[in-house]
Amino acid sequence: MRPNYPFNCWYVAATTDEVGRDLLARRLLGIPVVLYRRSSGDVVAMEDRCVHRAYPLSEGRLDGDRLVCGYHGFVYDPDGRCVDVPSQERVPQGACVRTYAVHEQPPFVWIWLGEPGAAALRQPPRTPWFDDPQWAGTGETLNVEANYLLLHEHYLDLTNVFVMHPEAVPPGIEALPPLDEVEVSEMSVAYARALPAARLADWEAEATGLPRDTECARREEGTFVSPALHVQRYTIDAGDRPAFELLRVQGFTPESPTTTHVFLQIVRNYATDRAVVADHLRSMFHEMAARDAAVLETVQRRLGDEVEPRRDINVKADRAAVRARRVAQGMVEEEAGRIATRPALI
Numbered sequence: 078m079r080p081n082y083p084f085n086c087w088y089v090a091a092t093t094d095e096v097g098r099d100l101l102a103r104r105l106l107g108i109p110v111v112l113y114r115r116s117s118g119d120v121v122a123m124e125d126r127c128v129h130r131a132y133p134l135s136e137g138r139l140d141g142d143r144l145v146c147g148y149h150g151f152v153y154d155p156d157g158r159c160v161d162v163p164s165q166e167r168v169p170q171g172a173c174v175r176t177y178a179v180h181e182q183p184p185f186v187w188i189w190l191g192e193p194g195a196a197a198l199r200q201p202p203r204t205p206w207f208d209d210p211q212w213a214g215t216g217e218t219l220n221v222e223a224n225y226l227l228l229h230e231h232y233l234d235l236t237n238v239f240v241m242h243p244e245a246v247p248p249g250i251e252a253l254p255p256l257d258e259v260e261v262s263e264m265s266v267a268y269a270r271a272l273p274a275a276r277l278a279d280w281e282a283e284a285t286g287l288p289r290d291t292e293c294a295r296r297e298e299g300t301f302v303s304p305a306l307h308v309q310r311y312t313i314d315a316g317d318r319p320a321f322e323l324l325r326v327q328g329f330t331p332e333s334p335t336t337t338h339v340f341l342q343i344v345r346n347y348a349t350d351r352a353v354v355a356d357h358l359r360s361m362f363h364e365m366a367a368r369d370a371a372v373l374e375t376v377q378r379r380l381g382d383e384v385e386p387r388r389d390i391n392v393k394a395d396r397a398a399v400r401a402r403r404v405a406q407g408m409v410e411e412e413a414g415r416i417a418t419r420p421a422l423i
């Protein structure tokens with residue numbers, strides 16, 4: 078069966094600090110990839126497969142900017158060309174490993190695994206908070222054994238919070254108000270909702286430093302920026318001061334049809350110099366992500382047991398998630414159509 082993720086899309090391959098002078102092996106969209114930095118600092122991404130006998134190049138070593146296979150020692154330039162075969166004088170024609178376009182925009186290293194010529198036509202989504210000194214962030218990389226769309230859906234419908242994370246809900250709020258308009262563009266889906274004024278949940282008081290009984294309005298916005306990125310914005314408005322904004326930015330990169338790399342970043346525009354706030358948010362969101370992962374992995378296992386695909390029953394709260402699924406499906410079908418209509422090569 079064809080995977081349900083598009084290839085012509087920028088995905089997060091790694092965070093900036095994960096890629097260095099050690100070889101990083103990572104399966105992305107089902108493709109084994111090896112990542113490293115040249116001595117100039119530029120990131121190289123290559124298929125993790127030697128052209129000789131398919132040994133993973135990530136098992137080899139770097140020699141300057143060149144990669145040396147750990148089996149028979151073929152040497153590759155950062156552009157993927159094999160430049161040396163130790164056992165003979167000549168390098169066989171066509172001895173070349175595929176390389177992938179990358180774009181580093183800290184804290185993410187983006188990769189293009191689709192049609193090579195199409196990479197330049199699109200840019201990775203902008204993530205301006207990360208290089209704005211008004212914002213401070215903390216993050217981690219996780220692996221979840223669930224299809225990437227299950228993750229998108231989970232974060233596009235936060236009604237699960239009442240069941241899964243009740244301690245995070247402000248006191249007195251019993252239900253999430255319906256979504257305001259859901260906006261759909263070619264690749265994105267965005268929704269927003271306003272919450273009625275309520276006192277602060279414990280975590281909100283701890284993070285903002287406001288007294289617990291402060292009545293605050295809140296706004297919650299979720300965006301499926303692309304199949305690769307989800308951004309949730311949570312704004313606490315205490316009235317007479319600038320609003321407290323917190324973003325949960327998540328790169329979702331399919332590892333395989335049933336597993337996903339999650340690049341989780343939490344950024345905030347308040348208490349930016351307070352390490353204790355960063356620690357508190359990091360552990361709280363880590364704990365939530367672990368609980369989310371446990372549920373999604375259970376759903377994925379259950380789906381895997383089913384012989385025939387079955388139809389889900391949707392409710393109003395699924396509005397954004399259903400649209401996001403449709404956007405992703407449209408991109409996948411468009412790619413499949415292009416391949417199907419391509420004239421046969423003779």
Ligand code: FES
Pocket residue numbers: 127128129130131132146147148149150151
């Ligand atoms: S498998 Fe890489 S050199 Fe033989």
Ligand SMILES: [Fe+2]
Pocket residue numbers: 237238241242365369
């Ligand atoms: Fe959750």
